[in-house]
Protein backbone atom coordinates (compact mmCIF):
# COMPACT_ATOMS: atom_id res chain seq x y z
CA UNK A 184 0.00 0.00 0.00
CA UNK A 185 1.39 3.42 -0.93
CA UNK A 186 1.88 6.10 1.72
CA UNK A 187 -0.93 8.19 0.19
CA UNK A 188 -3.40 5.31 0.27
CA UNK A 189 -2.46 4.60 3.85
CA UNK A 190 -3.17 8.25 4.72
CA UNK A 191 -6.44 8.18 2.83
CA UNK A 192 -7.56 5.19 4.88
CA UNK A 193 -6.71 6.99 8.12
CA UNK A 194 -8.51 10.20 7.10
CA UNK A 195 -11.61 8.18 6.20
CA UNK A 196 -11.54 6.52 9.60
CA UNK A 197 -11.37 9.96 11.18
CA UNK A 198 -14.30 11.16 9.05
CA UNK A 199 -16.31 8.10 10.17
CA UNK A 200 -15.51 8.87 13.82
CA UNK A 201 -16.46 12.55 13.35
CA UNK A 202 -19.72 11.60 11.63
CA UNK A 203 -20.54 9.43 14.64
CA UNK A 204 -19.91 12.37 16.96
CA UNK A 205 -21.91 14.78 14.79
CA UNK A 206 -24.81 12.32 14.76
CA UNK A 207 -24.64 11.93 18.53
CA UNK A 208 -24.60 15.71 19.01
CA UNK A 209 -27.49 16.29 16.59
CA UNK A 210 -29.49 13.66 18.50
CA UNK A 211 -28.73 15.42 21.80
CA UNK A 212 -29.87 18.70 20.20
CA UNK A 213 -33.12 17.02 19.07
CA UNK A 214 -33.66 15.78 22.67
CA UNK A 215 -33.28 19.37 23.90
CA UNK A 216 -35.79 20.64 21.31
CA UNK A 217 -38.26 17.96 22.49
CA UNK A 218 -37.69 19.05 26.07
CA UNK A 219 -38.46 22.66 25.07
CA UNK A 220 -41.66 21.37 23.45
CA UNK A 221 -42.68 19.55 26.66
CA UNK A 222 -42.20 22.74 28.67
CA UNK A 223 -44.14 24.84 26.14
CA UNK A 224 -46.98 22.28 26.11
CA UNK A 225 -47.16 22.19 29.92
CA UNK A 226 -47.50 25.96 30.01
CA UNK A 227 -50.10 26.04 27.24
CA UNK A 228 -51.63 22.96 25.56
CA UNK A 229 -52.26 25.02 22.42
CA UNK A 230 -48.66 26.30 22.37
CA UNK A 231 -47.01 27.22 19.11
CA UNK A 232 -43.60 25.57 18.92
CA UNK A 233 -42.20 27.46 15.96
CA UNK A 234 -40.39 30.62 17.09
CA UNK A 235 -39.12 32.71 14.17
CA UNK A 236 -37.26 35.12 16.47
CA UNK A 237 -35.36 32.32 18.24
CA UNK A 238 -34.55 30.59 14.93
CA UNK A 239 -33.17 33.83 13.49
CA UNK A 240 -30.95 34.27 16.56
CA UNK A 241 -29.62 30.70 16.26
CA UNK A 242 -28.82 31.20 12.57
CA UNK A 243 -27.19 34.61 13.15
CA UNK A 244 -24.92 33.17 15.82
CA UNK A 245 -23.88 30.28 13.57
CA UNK A 246 -23.28 32.74 10.73
CA UNK A 247 -21.09 35.02 12.82
CA UNK A 248 -19.13 32.33 14.69
CA UNK A 249 -18.47 30.04 11.74
CA UNK A 250 -14.72 29.20 11.79
CA UNK A 251 -14.40 28.07 8.12
CA UNK A 252 -13.35 26.59 5.78
CA UNK A 253 -17.08 26.29 4.98
CA UNK A 254 -18.74 29.51 3.91
CA UNK A 255 -20.82 31.10 6.74
CA UNK A 256 -23.93 31.03 4.57
CA UNK A 257 -23.39 27.33 3.83
CA UNK A 258 -22.94 26.54 7.54
CA UNK A 259 -26.11 28.46 8.40
CA UNK A 260 -27.98 26.49 5.73
CA UNK A 261 -26.87 23.21 7.34
CA UNK A 262 -28.15 24.41 10.71
CA UNK A 263 -31.35 25.60 9.05
CA UNK A 264 -31.99 21.96 8.09
CA UNK A 265 -31.02 20.62 11.54
CA UNK A 266 -33.49 23.02 13.21
CA UNK A 267 -36.13 22.13 10.66
CA UNK A 268 -35.75 18.41 11.49
CA UNK A 269 -35.78 19.15 15.25
CA UNK A 270 -38.95 21.22 14.94
CA UNK A 271 -40.63 18.48 12.87
CA UNK A 272 -40.27 16.18 15.93
CA UNK A 273 -42.32 18.69 17.93
CA UNK A 274 -44.80 19.73 15.26
CA UNK A 275 -45.28 19.01 11.55
CA UNK A 276 -45.60 22.49 10.04
CA UNK A 277 -47.78 22.90 6.97
CA UNK A 278 -46.79 25.80 4.75
CA UNK A 279 -49.02 27.02 1.92
CA UNK A 280 -47.26 28.78 -0.96
CA UNK A 281 -48.02 30.27 -4.35
CA UNK A 282 -47.66 27.16 -6.53
CA UNK A 283 -47.66 25.05 -8.55
CA UNK A 284 -44.72 22.92 -7.49
CA UNK A 285 -41.41 24.26 -8.73
CA UNK A 286 -42.15 27.99 -8.29
CA UNK A 287 -39.63 30.37 -6.73
CA UNK A 288 -42.12 30.81 -3.89
CA UNK A 289 -41.74 27.12 -3.03
CA UNK A 290 -37.95 27.55 -3.08
CA UNK A 291 -38.38 30.54 -0.74
CA UNK A 292 -40.60 28.52 1.64
CA UNK A 293 -38.00 25.72 1.83
CA UNK A 294 -35.16 28.21 2.26
CA UNK A 295 -36.97 29.81 5.19
CA UNK A 296 -38.37 26.75 6.98
CA UNK A 297 -35.96 24.00 5.82
CA UNK A 298 -37.01 20.77 4.09
CA UNK A 299 -38.73 19.04 7.04
CA UNK A 300 -41.94 21.08 6.68
CA UNK A 301 -44.80 20.08 4.44
CA UNK A 302 -45.27 22.58 1.62
CA UNK A 303 -48.67 22.84 -0.05
CA UNK A 304 -49.10 24.48 -3.48
CA UNK A 305 -51.96 26.99 -3.93
CA UNK A 306 -53.08 28.40 -7.26
CA UNK A 307 -53.28 32.07 -6.23
CA UNK A 308 -51.97 34.52 -3.62
CA UNK A 309 -55.54 34.91 -2.41
CA UNK A 310 -55.72 31.16 -1.68
CA UNK A 311 -52.49 31.20 0.31
CA UNK A 312 -54.04 33.87 2.57
CA UNK A 313 -57.31 31.94 2.85
CA UNK A 314 -55.56 28.66 3.69
CA UNK A 315 -53.76 30.27 6.62
CA UNK A 316 -56.76 32.37 7.72
CA UNK A 317 -58.90 29.21 7.92
CA UNK A 318 -56.21 27.36 9.89
CA UNK A 319 -55.71 24.68 7.18
CA UNK A 320 -52.05 25.68 6.98
CA UNK A 321 -49.86 27.02 9.80
CA UNK A 322 -48.03 29.55 7.62
CA UNK A 323 -48.06 30.91 4.10
CA UNK A 324 -45.37 32.28 1.79
CA UNK A 325 -46.16 34.95 -0.83
CA UNK A 326 -43.97 37.14 -3.08
CA UNK A 327 -43.94 40.84 -2.16
CA UNK A 328 -41.35 42.66 -4.26
CA UNK A 329 -38.70 42.18 -6.89
CA UNK A 330 -35.53 44.24 -7.20
CA UNK A 331 -36.12 44.81 -10.92
CA UNK A 332 -39.89 45.01 -11.23
CA UNK A 333 -41.03 46.39 -7.89
CA UNK A 334 -43.90 45.46 -5.71
CA UNK A 335 -46.39 42.58 -6.11
CA UNK A 336 -49.49 44.74 -5.72
CA UNK A 337 -51.83 41.80 -5.30
CA UNK A 338 -50.09 40.73 -2.09
CA UNK A 339 -50.15 44.28 -0.68
CA UNK A 340 -53.83 44.68 -1.50
CA UNK A 341 -54.69 41.41 0.22
CA UNK A 342 -53.19 42.67 3.49
CA UNK A 343 -55.85 45.39 3.62
CA UNK A 344 -58.51 42.78 4.47
CA UNK A 345 -56.52 40.04 6.18
CA UNK A 346 -56.17 39.52 9.94
CA UNK A 347 -52.89 37.66 9.34
CA UNK A 348 -49.54 39.09 10.38
CA UNK A 349 -46.14 39.01 8.74
CA UNK A 350 -43.80 36.79 10.76
CA UNK A 351 -40.82 36.54 8.44
CA UNK A 352 -39.18 37.59 5.21
CA UNK A 353 -37.13 35.61 2.70
CA UNK A 354 -34.83 36.93 0.02
CA UNK A 355 -34.05 34.77 -2.98
CA UNK A 356 -31.67 35.43 -5.87
CA UNK A 357 -33.74 34.71 -8.95
CA UNK A 358 -32.13 33.04 -11.94
CA UNK A 359 -34.37 32.52 -14.93
CA UNK A 360 -33.92 29.69 -17.42
CA UNK A 361 -35.47 29.36 -20.86
CA UNK A 362 -37.09 25.91 -20.90
CA UNK A 363 -38.36 24.08 -23.95
CA UNK A 364 -38.57 20.77 -25.80
CA UNK A 365 -37.04 22.64 -28.75
CA UNK A 366 -33.27 22.60 -29.25
CA UNK A 367 -33.00 25.76 -31.38
CA UNK A 368 -34.02 29.27 -30.34
CA UNK A 369 -35.15 29.88 -33.94
CA UNK A 370 -37.99 27.34 -33.52
CA UNK A 371 -39.63 29.18 -30.63
CA UNK A 372 -42.86 30.99 -31.54
CA UNK A 373 -44.24 31.65 -28.05
CA UNK A 374 -42.71 32.37 -24.66
CA UNK A 375 -44.81 31.75 -21.56
CA UNK A 376 -44.09 33.08 -18.10
CA UNK A 377 -45.39 35.08 -15.20
CA UNK A 378 -45.63 38.74 -16.19
CA UNK A 379 -42.90 39.70 -13.67
CA UNK A 380 -40.46 37.16 -15.11
CA UNK A 381 -41.17 38.31 -18.68
CA UNK A 382 -40.37 41.84 -17.50
CA UNK A 383 -37.18 40.72 -15.74
CA UNK A 384 -35.92 39.17 -19.00
CA UNK A 385 -37.20 41.90 -21.36
CA UNK A 386 -33.84 42.89 -22.83
CA UNK A 387 -32.73 39.32 -23.33
CA UNK A 388 -36.04 38.51 -25.10
CA UNK A 389 -35.78 41.67 -27.26
CA UNK A 390 -32.32 40.72 -28.47
CA UNK A 391 -32.49 36.91 -28.69
CA UNK A 392 -36.16 35.99 -29.18
CA UNK A 393 -37.71 39.06 -30.76
CA UNK A 394 -39.80 36.87 -33.11
CA UNK A 395 -41.64 35.11 -30.30
CA UNK A 396 -44.95 36.21 -28.86
CA UNK A 397 -44.86 36.77 -25.05
CA UNK A 398 -47.75 35.33 -23.08
CA UNK A 399 -48.21 35.87 -19.37
CA UNK A 400 -49.61 33.13 -17.12
CA UNK A 401 -50.38 32.85 -13.41
CA UNK A 402 -46.98 31.36 -12.52
CA UNK A 403 -43.67 30.26 -14.01
CA UNK A 404 -44.41 26.65 -13.19
CA UNK A 405 -47.72 26.96 -15.08
CA UNK A 406 -45.68 28.33 -17.99
CA UNK A 407 -43.37 25.30 -17.85
CA UNK A 408 -46.43 23.02 -17.99
CA UNK A 409 -47.68 24.84 -21.12
CA UNK A 410 -44.25 24.72 -22.78
CA UNK A 411 -44.11 20.97 -22.16
CA UNK A 412 -47.21 20.60 -24.41
CA UNK A 413 -45.86 22.51 -27.41
CA UNK A 414 -42.30 22.12 -28.77
CA UNK A 415 -42.59 25.47 -30.61
CA UNK A 416 -42.94 27.25 -27.32
CA UNK A 417 -40.70 27.95 -24.34
CA UNK A 418 -41.16 28.97 -20.73
CA UNK A 419 -39.14 31.25 -18.49
CA UNK A 420 -38.92 29.44 -15.17
CA UNK A 421 -36.56 27.93 -12.61
CA UNK A 422 -34.09 25.07 -13.07
CA UNK A 423 -36.29 23.11 -10.62
CA UNK A 424 -39.23 23.50 -13.02
CA UNK A 425 -37.08 22.11 -15.89
CA UNK A 426 -36.59 18.89 -13.93
CA UNK A 427 -40.17 18.72 -12.75
CA UNK A 428 -41.69 19.14 -16.22
CA UNK A 429 -39.00 17.30 -18.22
CA UNK A 430 -37.81 20.29 -20.30
CA UNK A 431 -34.36 21.24 -21.63
CA UNK A 432 -32.65 24.38 -20.44
CA UNK A 433 -32.20 26.15 -23.77
CA UNK A 434 -30.54 29.23 -22.28
CA UNK A 435 -29.59 29.82 -18.66
CA UNK A 436 -29.56 32.86 -16.37
CA UNK A 437 -31.37 35.07 -18.88
CA UNK A 438 -32.44 37.71 -16.32
CA UNK A 439 -31.37 41.24 -17.36
CA UNK A 440 -30.07 42.21 -13.93
CA UNK A 441 -27.38 40.01 -12.37
CA UNK A 442 -28.61 40.71 -8.81
CA UNK A 443 -32.23 40.05 -9.56
CA UNK A 444 -33.69 39.30 -6.13
CA UNK A 445 -37.25 38.66 -4.99
CA UNK A 446 -38.44 39.22 -1.46
CA UNK A 447 -41.15 36.99 -0.01
CA UNK A 448 -43.18 37.31 3.18
CA UNK A 449 -44.11 34.61 5.64
CA UNK A 450 -47.65 35.13 6.90
CA UNK A 451 -49.20 33.53 9.95
CA UNK A 452 -51.74 33.96 12.71
CA UNK A 453 -49.30 35.05 15.46
CA UNK A 454 -46.82 37.91 15.87
CA UNK A 455 -43.12 37.18 16.24
CA UNK A 456 -41.18 38.36 19.30
CA UNK A 457 -38.14 40.64 18.95
CA UNK A 458 -34.98 38.94 17.64
CA UNK A 459 -32.64 41.93 17.99
CA UNK A 460 -32.53 42.67 14.26
CA UNK A 461 -36.08 43.17 13.07
CA UNK A 462 -38.26 45.00 10.61
CA UNK A 463 -41.83 46.20 11.00
CA UNK A 464 -44.35 46.56 8.17
CA UNK A 465 -47.16 49.07 8.58
CA UNK A 466 -50.36 49.96 6.78
CA UNK A 467 -51.18 53.64 7.24
CA UNK A 468 -53.81 55.96 5.83
CA UNK A 469 -54.70 59.60 6.14
CA UNK A 470 -57.23 61.95 4.58
CA UNK A 471 -56.11 63.99 1.63
CA UNK A 472 -54.99 67.21 3.32
CA UNK A 473 -52.01 69.38 2.42
CA UNK A 474 -48.94 68.02 4.22
CA UNK A 475 -50.59 64.78 5.30
CA UNK A 476 -47.80 62.54 3.97
CA UNK A 477 -45.24 64.73 5.70
CA UNK A 478 -47.25 64.38 8.91
CA UNK A 479 -47.28 60.62 8.59
CA UNK A 480 -43.54 60.37 8.13
CA UNK A 481 -42.33 62.92 10.67
CA UNK A 482 -42.77 60.66 13.79
CA UNK A 483 -40.21 58.25 12.30
CA UNK A 484 -37.67 61.02 11.76
CA UNK A 485 -38.36 62.42 15.24
CA UNK A 486 -37.61 59.05 16.89
CA UNK A 487 -34.68 58.11 14.66
CA UNK A 488 -36.44 55.17 13.01
CA UNK A 489 -35.24 54.34 9.48
CA UNK A 490 -37.71 53.75 6.70
CA UNK A 491 -36.67 50.97 4.32
CA UNK A 492 -39.63 51.14 1.94
CA UNK A 493 -42.74 53.15 1.20
CA UNK A 494 -45.42 52.14 -1.23
CA UNK A 495 -48.74 53.88 -1.89
CA UNK A 496 -51.86 52.06 -3.06
CA UNK A 497 -55.42 53.01 -3.92
CA UNK A 498 -57.41 52.38 -0.78
CA UNK A 499 -60.38 50.55 -2.45
CA UNK A 500 -62.46 52.27 0.20
CA UNK A 501 -64.28 55.61 0.09
CA UNK A 502 -63.20 56.76 3.55
CA UNK A 503 -59.47 56.76 2.94
CA UNK A 504 -57.85 58.33 0.00
CA UNK A 505 -54.29 57.20 0.58
CA UNK A 506 -53.01 53.92 1.84
CA UNK A 507 -49.30 53.57 2.49
CA UNK A 508 -47.35 50.42 3.10
CA UNK A 509 -44.27 51.36 5.06
CA UNK A 510 -41.37 49.18 6.23
CA UNK A 511 -39.25 50.45 9.10
CA UNK A 512 -36.21 49.13 10.96
CA UNK A 513 -36.88 47.64 14.39
CA UNK A 514 -39.58 45.70 16.25
CA UNK A 515 -42.82 47.30 17.44
CA UNK A 516 -41.79 46.43 21.01
CA UNK A 517 -38.53 48.43 20.65
CA UNK A 518 -38.80 51.71 22.60
CA UNK A 519 -38.01 53.99 19.61
CA UNK A 520 -40.50 52.23 17.33
CA UNK A 521 -43.21 52.17 20.01
CA UNK A 522 -42.78 55.93 20.58
CA UNK A 523 -42.95 56.68 16.84
CA UNK A 524 -46.07 54.52 16.48
CA UNK A 525 -47.95 56.19 19.32
CA UNK A 526 -47.18 59.62 17.85
CA UNK A 527 -48.27 58.39 14.44
CA UNK A 528 -51.57 57.03 15.82
CA UNK A 529 -52.46 60.53 16.96
CA UNK A 530 -52.18 61.83 13.36
CA UNK A 531 -53.24 59.06 11.02
CA UNK A 532 -56.74 57.76 10.37
CA UNK A 533 -55.49 54.22 10.36
CA UNK A 534 -52.28 52.58 11.60
CA UNK A 535 -52.08 48.81 11.41
CA UNK A 536 -48.94 46.91 12.32
CA UNK A 537 -48.86 44.18 9.69
CA UNK A 538 -46.07 42.51 11.61
CA UNK A 539 -42.68 42.82 13.24
CA UNK A 540 -40.35 40.05 12.15
CA UNK A 541 -36.66 39.05 12.03
CA UNK A 542 -34.65 40.42 9.12
CA UNK A 543 -33.83 37.64 6.66
CA UNK A 544 -30.71 35.74 7.78
CA UNK A 545 -30.09 33.33 4.90
Ligand SMILES: C=C(O[C@@H]1C=C(C(=O)O)C=C[C@H]1O)C(=O)O
Nearest residue numbers: 216219232233234237238266269
Ligand atom coordinates in the same frame (compact mmCIF):
# COMPACT_ATOMS: atom_id res chain seq x y z
C1 LIG B 1 -36.36 24.55 20.51
C2 LIG B 1 -37.24 25.54 20.34
O1 LIG B 1 -38.33 25.46 19.45
C3 LIG B 1 -38.21 25.48 18.05
C4 LIG B 1 -36.97 24.83 17.58
C5 LIG B 1 -35.76 25.53 17.56
C6 LIG B 1 -34.45 24.85 17.44
O2 LIG B 1 -34.39 23.70 17.03
O3 LIG B 1 -33.42 25.48 17.79
C7 LIG B 1 -35.83 26.93 17.64
C8 LIG B 1 -37.00 27.61 17.75
C9 LIG B 1 -38.31 26.93 17.62
O4 LIG B 1 -38.74 27.04 16.29
C10 LIG B 1 -37.10 26.81 21.11
O5 LIG B 1 -38.06 27.59 21.20
O6 LIG B 1 -36.01 27.07 21.64
